[in-house]
Amino acid sequence: MNNFTTIEECIEGLNNPDSIIRATAAGALGNFPEKRAVEHLIEALKDPEMRVRRNAVRSLGKLRDVGAVKQLINSLEDVEKEVRIRAAEALGLVGDLIAVKPLLKVKDEDEPAVAVWAIFSLIKLGMDNFKEELTNYLHSEDKEVRLNAAGALGKLGDKRAVDYLIAGLSDENWRVRYRAALALGDMEAKEALSYLAKALDDEVEDVRIAVVRALGSLTSEETIPFLLKAMEDPHWAVRYNGAIALSLLKELPKDVEEKIEALLEREENVNVKLALQGALH
Secondary structure, three states: OOOOOOHHHHHHHOOOOOHHHHHHHHHHHHHOOOHHHHHHHHHHOOOOOHHHHHHHHHHHHHHOOHHHHHHHHHHOOOOOHHHHHHHHHHHHHHOOHHHHHHHHHHHHHOOHHHHHHHHHHHHHOOOHHHHHHHHHHHHOOOHHHHHHHHHHHHHOOOOOHHHHHHHHOOOOOHHHHHHHHHHHHHHOOHHHHHHHHHHHHOOOHHHHHHHHHHHHHHOOHHHHHHHHHHOOOOOHHHHHHHHHHHHOOOOOOHHHHHHHHHHHHHOOOHHHHHHHHHHOO
16 A cells, blocks of 8 residues: 555556545546556546546546547446546546537536536536526526536636535535535635534545545645544545645644644554655655
């Protein structure tokens, strides 16, 4: 096991039998703007586990390599809705106009939660005439659709989305809570801090991981008590992301560093230990 601090470690992680490790590696590969990262992420789109494919698509969108457009278009037909959502979003981030036709098809034929992200990407590709249609989804009777619309608008810089996303953190559907946390992180919505803090007690580990990532996106000392709480989580991936979030803070108070050192002494997971060491700078 390793901390995925190098592209080689990420590539090795993609072959791990543990799907959570593969998913974490796929997400980490998005930090390496190299051709071989794109190649391995494209291969990861064939993984049998949804969360691996989802993170691979997300990383390809982050890397914005036009060489992955064909595969991202193919992912618009993935059996899992969460993967299709990420693929629809990624195509707008990559910015290749060849995606317009398949995105229009998704907008008209896929379920609304996916369609809103196709509209998001069409807007990113210069089709501002779809903004009103996206806004209309905020009034959908379906909570998940409203949340995805809010997330898409948030990424377009529309602050009206924040209240909808905060409400989504307490939704009965864990996927809605997951999407809400990620979107608030993408928006760096500091006004959501107290709500994200409460969501650290979510019963679903994927939601807690998304919440910790969102807290890390705020890069504020105000998040430290909540990130330290995340370091007590029973799941290593939550603790790992908490340690990464702590490492993003430029300076830590001495008492916090002492707490991290104490965490290091009792932490058994190698990934988390290495990430904690990084937090000590």
